[in-house]
Amino acid sequence: MKRILPVFFIFFVFVVGGGWSAHSDERPRYYFYNTETNINNFASLKMEFDIYLSNHGSYLLQPFDLRENFEAVIHEKKGDVYLLSSWHLKELQQKRVPLEIALVGTSKGNTTQRKVLSAKKDIVNFAMLKNTVVAAAGSEEYVHSILKQILGKGQETLLKDIKILIVPKDIDAVMAVGFGMATAAISAESGLDKLAMMSPNQFKELHSLGFSEKDYLLIAATLKKTDQQETQLLDVLRKMSETDAGVANLKMLGIDGWRAVQ
Amino acid sequence: MKIINFCKALILLVAFLGSAGFAQSNKVLIVNSEKAVYRYETIATEFKKVLQQNAYQWAEFNLDSHANVEAELKQFIEQENPALIYCIGTQAYSLVHNVAPNKKMLFSAAINWRRLDVGAGTYGVANELSSAQELSLLRHFFPTIKTIGLLYNDSFSREYVETIKKDALASGINIINKPIDDTQEIIGALNELLPKIDMFWIISDPVVLSNKESVQQIFQAAQQQKKPVYAYSDVYIEQGAVLSISADIATIGRQSAGLAMMANQDKVPGGTVQSPAGSMVTLNKCALDALKLKFNQDALDSVNKIVGCEQ
Structure with missing residues (x-):
């Protein structure tokens, strides 16, 4: 008993203390996790967003680098707004998590994007990707799922023979092909547009082997039955594109505005 | 059996x-x-x-x-x-x-x-990262930069500088390079170089970067002439570099x-x-704003770390 008491005490202090510190700041939050990038610029993102948000209410951004932690917050069902990829949202909806799209991110007027599998022009079909490296940004699960979708049915063996190299961002993936570190890359179409601007010669050497289905850009989702607090949070998001500071913050997320989905 | x-x-x-x-x-x-x-x-x-x-x-x-x-x-x-x-x-x-x-x-x-x-x-x-990678990324973040200057020591960095010049040419960037033999030559070389360039590039040259004073001289001269400094490592961000691009270690x-x-x-x-396939990009927003330098906003989603004035 003498041994158990101190252990119990430490456990109690840890659990209660941890819970207290996590909930000590009850300000409404935007919870953010993106399966489509490995940039992990969370300190910068939080700092810039919190400065912006402090001028529009008592709100905070809470970015996550681990999917499990982000999903744990959703399961707490505290309300607030969740910023996540369309792919991730679908995954959660399949698990019957009651999240619904409130806003979708826009970029240059578009709300959707496709992922492209691009390679140098001497790679003329999927079969030539056997035993090669494909570079891509995002979580491994996400990249694997997108590659599977692009390759299509009946390519399970090929999928196993492709080595995926996870890089921090789209632009690294497409450049990896040009510089010979990978045979192909998966990126958003905008990633190829960026390559065309910064390295036209490399861009000319590439061609598209396949595309994923079109999907929304970043999503702002809420748990069903949006309350007043969530409505306010969404309103702040929607108005971000009206100021330079707001747009600069959105650009860090790879979007330039938000649009309601009908 | x-x-x-x-x-x-x-x-x-x-x-x-x-x-x-x-x-x-x-x-x-x-x-x-x-x-x-x-x-x-x-x-x-x-x-x-x-x-x-x-x-x-x-x-x-x-x-x-x-x-x-x-x-x-x-x-x-x-x-x-x-x-x-x-x-x-x-x-x-x-x-x-x-x-x-x-x-x-x-x-x-x-x-x-x-x-x-x-x-x-x-x-x-x-x-x-290879110089071609750095230049491509640099062009992504600062598309209006046309002329970049750098100091180097011929014995240590001649081949690297030649590669940079070749890669820069392919990227549509003009490189003005100035060799030095000793850190005492830094101030004179900078006075000659800075008026001719849009940006100064700190390369990993052991003679140019042989002591703290030489690094300080570079940043002081660049600040006086309102020229941005790009560096190969984020250790120079604190001293005033606007951007650093290095390899992502993971x-x-x-x-x-x-x-x-x-x-x-x-x-x-x-x-x-x-060459490393992943890059780590640090942007010094404070230095950027002070210089009123044009930065490609669409590249912000490729920045790993943004440093503000309060940090």
Whole structure:
């Protein structure tokens, strides 16, 4: 008993203390996790967003680098707004998590994007990707799922023979092909547009082997039955594109505005 | 009945030897120059994650954990008989090269790998991005920059500067380079160079960066003439560089693992040394705003770290 008491005490202090510190700041939050990038610029993102948000209410951004932690917050069902990829949202909806799209991110007027599998022009079909490296940004699960979708049915063996190299961002993936570190890359179409601007010669050497289905850009989702607090949070998001500071913050997320989905 | 049992035993024996042989041929030995170095340990961790996903076996040898390093390493290599040895850091590579010159080797985190003895059975991932990668990314963030200046020492960096000039030409950027023999020449060289350029590039040159004062001189002169400074490492952000682009260390680990597996299966030519595939970009928003420098806002989603004035 003498041994158990101190252990119990430490456990109690840890659990209660941890819970207290996590909930000590009850300000409404935007919870953010993106399966489509490995940039992990969370300190910068939080700092810039919190400065912006402090001028529009008592709100905070809470970015996550681990999917499990982000999903744990959703399961707490505290309300607030969740910023996540369309792919991730679908995954959660399949698990019957009651999240619904409130806003979708826009970029240059578009709300959707496709992922492209691009390679140098001497790679003329999927079969030539056997035993090669494909570079891509995002979580491994996400990249694997997108590659599977692009390759299509009946390519399970090929999928196993492709080595995926996870890089921090789209632009690294497409450049990896040009510089010979990978045979192909998966990126958003905008990633190829960026390559065309910064390295036209490399861009000319590439061609598209396949595309994923079109999907929304970043999503702002809420748990069903949006309350007043969530409505306010969404309103702040929607108005971000009206100021330079707001747009600069959105650009860090790879979007330039938000649009309601009908 | 005895024959059947004998056959069963034979099949089991063959299966056992076969699996042992398979495991042996896939085994990688990781030799880490110094486990306490965060950079090395991050690389090792990512490397092991990929090996694990692909059912490869590995053993580890950390140089800083052994008193008689050379003898113990030699013994360990003989004992483990790995198919490939992954060396993290220059010290690990040099040592392995001495004690097991006939083993397949892969290196990363080796400073100035071009000075290493890289044979046909050696593979590597460079420690620094190639100048072409840096220039492409630089152009992405600052598309209006046309002329970049740099100082260098001819004995140490001539080849690198020649490569930069060639790559810059392909990117539509003009490089004005000025050689110096001593840090005392820095101020004069900067006074001549800065008025002619849009941006100053700090390259990893041991003469130009030989002491704190020379670095201070560069930033003071650049500030006086309101010229932005781009650097190869984020250590210069604190001193006022607007942007730094370096290799992402976690990617180096993953990339090395991919290369190790390909090398083990002889699917890449011996002597292959790749540039790092991932970049780490730090933007100094404070310096950027002070200079009122035009920055491509669409590139903000490619920035890993933004530093503000309050940091």
